[in-house]
Amino acid sequence: MGDVNLRQSRLMQRRASRRRRLAAFAGEGLLFLVTAASALVILFIFYYICRDALPFFRLRGFKEFFTGRQWYPSREPASFGALPMFFGTGLVTLGAMIVAGPMGVAAAVCLSDILPFGVRQAVKPIIEVLAAIPSVAYGFFALVVFAPLLQERGGMILSVGALLVGLPLATLLALVLGDALAMRLPHGPRAAGRLGLTALLVLGAWAGLGVLAARLSAVEISSGRNALNVSIILGIMAIPTVVSVSEDALFAVGRELREASYGLGATRAETVVKVVIPAARSGILAALLLGAMRAVGETMVVWMASGNAAHIPEPWYNLLAPVRTLTATIAGDMGEADHVTGSARYHVLFAMALCLLTFCFICNLVSEWAMRRSKAKLG
Amino acid sequence: MLRSPGGDPGMEGAGGVKARLSVLVLAAVGLALCGHGAVAYGQAAGKIVVDGSTTVGPIAKQFAEYYMSKHKDVVISVSESGSGNGAKSLINGVCDVADMSRFMKEGEFKAAVENGVMPVAHVVAMDGLPVVVHPSNPIKGLTVEQVRRIYTGQITNWREVGGPNLKIVKISRDTNSGTYETFETMVMQSERIAADAEYVGSNGAVRQSVQTTPAAIGYAGLGFVDDTVKALEINGIYPDRATVSSGRYPIARPLFMFTNGYPKLGSHLHAFVTLHLTEQGQEIVEDIGFVPVTNYR
Numbered sequence: 001m002g003d004v005n006l007r008q009s010r011l012m013q014r015r016a017s018r019r020r021r022l023a024a025f026a027g028e029g030l031l032f033l034v035t036a037a038s039a040l041v042i043l044f045i046f047y048y049i050c051r052d053a054l055p056f057f058r059l060r061g062f063k064e065f066f067t068g069r070q071w072y073p074s075r076e077p078a079s080f081g082a083l084p085m086f087f088g089t090g091l092v093t094l095g096a097m098i099v100a101g102p103m104g105v106a107a108a109v110c111l112s113d114i115l116p117f118g119v120r121q122a123v124k125p126i127i128e129v130l131a132a133i134p135s136v137a138y139g140f141f142a143l144v145v146f147a148p149l150l151q152e153r154g155g156m157i158l159s160v161g162a163l164l165v166g167l168p169l170a171t172l173l174a175l176v177l178g179d180a181l182a183m184r185l186p187h188g189p190r191a192a193g194r195l196g197l198t199a200l201l202v203l204g205a206w207a208g209l210g211v212l213a214a215r216l217s218a219v220e221i222s223s224g225r226n227a228l229n230v231s232i233i234l235g236i237m238a239i240p241t242v243v244s245v246s247e248d249a250l251f252a253v254g255r256e257l258r259e260a261s262y263g264l265g266a267t268r269a270e271t272v273v274k275v276v277i278p279a280a281r282s283g284i285l286a287a288l289l290l291g292a293m294r295a296v297g298e299t300m301v302v303w304m305a306s307g308n309a310a311h312i313p314e315p316w317y318n319l320l321a322p323v324r325t326l327t328a329t330i331a332g333d334m335g336e337a338d339h340v341t342g343s344a345r346y347h348v349l350f351a352m353a354l355c356l357l358t359f360c361f362i363c364n365l366v367s368e369w370a371m372r373r374s375k376a377k378l379g
Numbered sequence: 380m381l382r383s384p385g386g387d388p389g390m391e392g393a394g395g396v397k398a399r400l401s402v403l404v405l406a407a408v409g410l411a412l413c414g415h416g417a418v419a420y421g422q423a424a425g426k427i428v429v430d431g432s433t434t435v436g437p438i439a440k441q442f443a444e445y446y447m448s449k450h451k452d453v454v455i456s457v458s459e460s461g462s463g464n465g466a467k468s469l470i471n472g473v474c475d476v477a478d479m480s481r482f483m484k485e486g487e488f489k490a491a492v493e494n495g496v497m498p499v500a501h502v503v504a505m506d507g508l509p510v511v512v513h514p515s516n517p518i519k520g521l522t523v524e525q526v527r528r529i530y531t532g533q534i535t536n537w538r539e540v541g542g543p544n545l546k547i548v549k550i551s552r553d554t555n556s557g558t559y560e561t562f563e564t565m566v567m568q569s570e571r572i573a574a575d576a577e578y579v580g581s582n583g584a585v586r587q588s589v590q591t592t593p594a595a596i597g598y599a600g601l602g603f604v605d606d607t608v609k610a611l612e613i614n615g616i617y618p619d620r621a622t623v624s625s626g627r628y629p630i631a632r633p634l635f636m637f638t639n640g641y642p643k644l645g646s647h648l649h650a651f652v653t654l655h656l657t658e659q660g661q662e663i664v665e666d667i668g669f670v671p672v673t674n675y676r
Contacts, residue, residue, distance in 0.1 A: 072571060074554040074563075084574070143584075148591040222594045223548040225577055303580065308553070311574030322577045332553050332580055 046357065053354040056080075056347035065351060071310035071324075073333060073345045080348045084310045086355070088323035089296060092230050092306065095319055096295035099235025101288055102169050104242025105277075108287075111243070112250035113258075113272050124247070131240035135300040142233045142305035147224030154221030154320075159213035161232070166212070170205035176273065177201055221320055225307040228319040233301050238291035245290055249283020249374055250276055282374035286367035293363050296356065299327040308332065326352045427651055429457040431465020431478030434557025435634045438503055439478050441663045442654045446647075453647050462560075469637055470494050475648055477637040480506070480557045481564070496639045503655040504669040507601040507623035507631040508561055509610035511586070513593045518542045520612030523629050527566050529596060532573030537594065549576040550588050550597035558582065562598055565630050582668075598630075602668010623670045634669065 057065070060080060068081020107127065111120050150157060178198030185193045221228075253276050261271040277284070302308075307322020310329075314321075330349045429439045436459035443455035457478075460468075465477035466487045471494070483491075483498055491498050510526055512518060521529075521540060528534045530549055537545045551572055552559040563572075579585055582603040589597040590607040597608075601623060604610050610618055614629050622628035642649040654660040661671040 069574075071574070072554075074559075075571070143587065144591075147588075151592060222546045223577065223592055225588065304584075308578035309575045310578075313575075321575065324578070332578070 049350055049353050049357060052347055052350035054347075056344060056351045059344050059347070065348070069312065071329075073348065078345065080344065082326070082329075082348070082352060084312050085324050085326045085329050085352065087312045087316070088227070088306070088310075089325040089327070089356075091227050091313075091316075091319070091323055092234060092302060092325055093292050093295045095227060095231025096234035096238055097288060097292055098165065099232055100238035100242050100291050100295075102165055103235070104239045104287065104291065105246055105284060106168055107239070107243045108247035108250055108284075109272055109277070111247050113268070113276060124244070127243050128240050130236065131244075135237065135298060136304075138233050138237055139301040139304035142229055142301055143225065146229055146233065147305060150221050150224035150226075150229055154224070155217040155219045158216040158219055158228075162213050162216055163209060166209045167206075170209055171202055172273070174198065174201035174205045219320070223307060223322060225305050225322055226320050227306065227313070227323045230302050230306045230323075231319060233305065234295040234298055237298065237301070238294045241294050242287045242291040245287035246280070246284045249280040249287065249371075252283065252374070253279045280374065282370040286370040286374070289363050289367035289370070293360050293367075296363075297327060297360060299331050303328040303331050326356050425453050425647065427453065427455040427476065427648055428468075428474040429455060429476040429478060429636075430460055430468040430474040431476075432462040432480040432557055432634070433459040434480040434506065434561070435478035435503065435636065437667050438634065438655075438664060438669065439476070439636070441667060442651060442660065445659060445663060446651055446654060450647065455651065462557075466491075466498075466637070469498065469639060470496055472496065472639075475638065476652060479635045479637055480560065480632065482635065483637065498637045498639065499641050501636045501638065501652045501655075502633040502672055503636050503652075503660075504634045504664045504671055505624045505631060506561065506634050506669050507618050507628055508558065508565070508598050509601060509604045509618040510596065510598050510613060510630070511589050511604055511608040511610050512596050513589060514607070514609045515593050516542060516609060518611065520615060520617075522614050523566055526596075526613065527568070527570060530567060530572050530576060531570050532575065545594040548592055548595040549573065550585055550592075550595055551576045551578050552582070552585060552598070553578045553580050558598070558600055561630070561632055565632065566598075600668050601670060620670050624672065631670075 064080055065082050066086075067083055068079060069083050070079040070081045071084060072079045111124055115123065175198055178194060178201045181197050182190055182194035257275055257279055258271055261275040262268075266274070302325045306325060306328060308324045308328055309322040310324045311321075313319075313323065330352055333345070333349055427443075429443065431439075436457060439457045443457050447453055447455055459478070462477075462479040462481055465474070465479055466483055468474035469477035470487065470491045477498075482500065488498060510521065516537070518537065518540060525534065525540055529540075529547055530551070532549075534540060535547055537543050537547055549572070552562070577588070579588055582599040585597040585599040586603055586605070586608055589595045601618060601620075604618075616622050616628045618628045618630075623631045636652050638648065638652055642652060655664060655671065656673055658673075658675045661673045661675050664671040
């Protein structure tokens, strides 16, 4: 009897453990399926975009698409030069990064090293709320409020903006340059020389900025729907990403490095500029890349407020001219360009989507690599 | 293809409609999947298939909605694939009504007759395109030639046409729209719009951009022009209902629905393509912003 009981309990035990193993297996399998599904979705998107993009290149070749400047998809014969759109996307993204880069990184430094912890806890979520505003709201603002404002008070806005972005940047550059130059002086007059040089450089930078601002304030903007408008709005939209990611990177530098720096007699400014920011370099690069991706991929704002003129401005850096981006072209031309009406006109949009996807994919890889590097370096 | 309202009442029950609806849905899904326009749908009785211009589309959709609310046993499907495709569909016998914002071309007529289709045009409304500027702009009118030269970039400053010393900001509808198509054919003729022209996605956006930009010029459907922008006289004619419907305003065109032969009198199809001649039809056409061909009041 006892023997039988024992055997039975062993059997039950084995059954229970098998059940447990089965449950674990099922759970793992389910999680794996979910993960695999999301990866598969990405692959499918890639596959379908490629499938619809390649016929365009087969029909029209690569040269016109990448080097042509004529975008007349509805004419007979049609021309599909997408260079202006590549240029427009690049210009607007560059503009957005000029807005979001310095401001975002400065805000991140402020949050991580300057503001007291309590204030930081309150301010960071407020900045992140910017990311939660739907892009159509930004677009509406850009079209209805900001564009007319640019037309009426364009010069003033330009000069104030130049000062806002330029002042910290120029001051910082002048300080660093002054330090670097002072290192070349002989040891005796170094301290006095550093003070004089820095003061001179900073004053020079400020004077230069003043002249620039005065020049800009005389500029008249004929149409507020231009690259500048969307650059600023996209910059504002990219700021939360830049702040959030680079603040994480700065925070991750840790107390040890900072305290070691203070221990060597460095001031807070020296610590931030010479220790913390260099240590968080890769993380900041990742933040800027992610911010740029946000700007590249944005559609609604550019479709509403960039003017959508398919040309390369004269001169090319003229931010006050309307531009057209890849995303806006895809969104705007999708309606008419179905399978039926002219297949090249349909497939060209997928060719653009493929270019965007490839660009963002590369950006993502680089930023991923940069973040991993910064983590590895800081242990 | 179509049956008169009186015929075969037994089949007009709710079940029949439901079955037909599901067939329609299946056909639509199949259509979307295979991606080709030419699937034989629209063969069921009490069903009208409308295809064609995106400009006429809104009229057809409103007509369809109104007509279906009055006749529960009729299903009218309206798709907008462009005037050319509407013509193609009619020629191939896959639609009953082709919406077109232009008249049929010679080649299309030939192909139709060879296929045994006799296209008959019904003018459902008139469409005018006012050229608009900012209210502060002192210019009263332009010629078609001047408008064309502005849009090609040959004229770049308002001074050149007697206005203030301001760089002209050209605003155009996006190349997808029928409005753009009209403008391209009636004003630009065969010339290209300059690459620095701004493109906006809707008639409302044209108005929004023009009313906030002192140097702007734009064009929009007649229904979208109010007193926040200033419509210009073109060749000395101010765009309004009277000048558009009489054809004196130069940037105006009739909007068509084409059928295969004149529809059988008393059929649903006949009622549908003559809806614009009724008081309700006029109201719908006016609501969308086009100029009706009738004058009830």
